[in-house]
Amino acid sequence: MASKQEVRQYLAYWFQLGKKVVFVNGAATLQPKEVIQGNRYSQEFEDAWQRIISPDAGDCYLEGTEETIGELLTNAWDMSSCARCTMPVIIRNIGMPALSCPCNDLKNWPNEELPPPRSPVSSQEQLKNIRDRLVDNLAPSSSN
Numbered sequence: 001m002a003s004k005q006e007v008r009q010y011l012a013y014w015f016q017l018g019k020k021v022v023f024v025n026g027a028a029t030l031q032p033k034e035v036i037q038g039n040r041y042s043q044e045f046e047d048a049w050q051r052i053i054s055p056d057a058g059d060c061y062l063e064g065t066e067e068t069i070g071e072l073l074t075n076a077w078d079m080s081s082c083a084r085c086t087m088p089v090i091i092r093n094i095g096m097p098a099l100s101c102p103c104n105d106l107k108n109w110p111n112e113e114l115p116p117p118r119s120p121v122s123s124q125e126q127l128k129n130i131r132d133r134l135v136d137n138l139a140p141s142s143s144n
Helices: 004-016 043-053 123-138
Strands: 021-023 028-030 077-081 088-092
Touching: 004 043, 004 077, 004 088, 028 043
Parallel strands: none
Antiparallel strands: 021 028, 077 088
16 A cells, blocks of 8 residues: 655655646646755645645646555555656556556656755755764674
């Protein structure tokens, strides 16, 4: 089953590549311009996520897919990586898989010359991990 966090990250990655969430059979779309802000998701993305999972949102889906966000949050779906571009894609647990990856209609993707979409990173946490590894490597070995 795809967790809410996995679906949220799935949308964040695809938003970074310019995909939109479609509401009401194409009558409205949503795409936050800024997805990551520092070491967290932007407020614009968080507001979009709340709108998407709201019961008032109705059937909405990621542009280029047919499965609704509500369907993705059921136990019929899991997340995996696209064999072509390594972006997160949905796979059905039971029955026929999704017809294609959302990358199918993106021109010039995958593009190894661009940084791939990512999740927020805490610089302080990363620096702490590096410091801890260095300290561990400098500590005298107790096996002597």
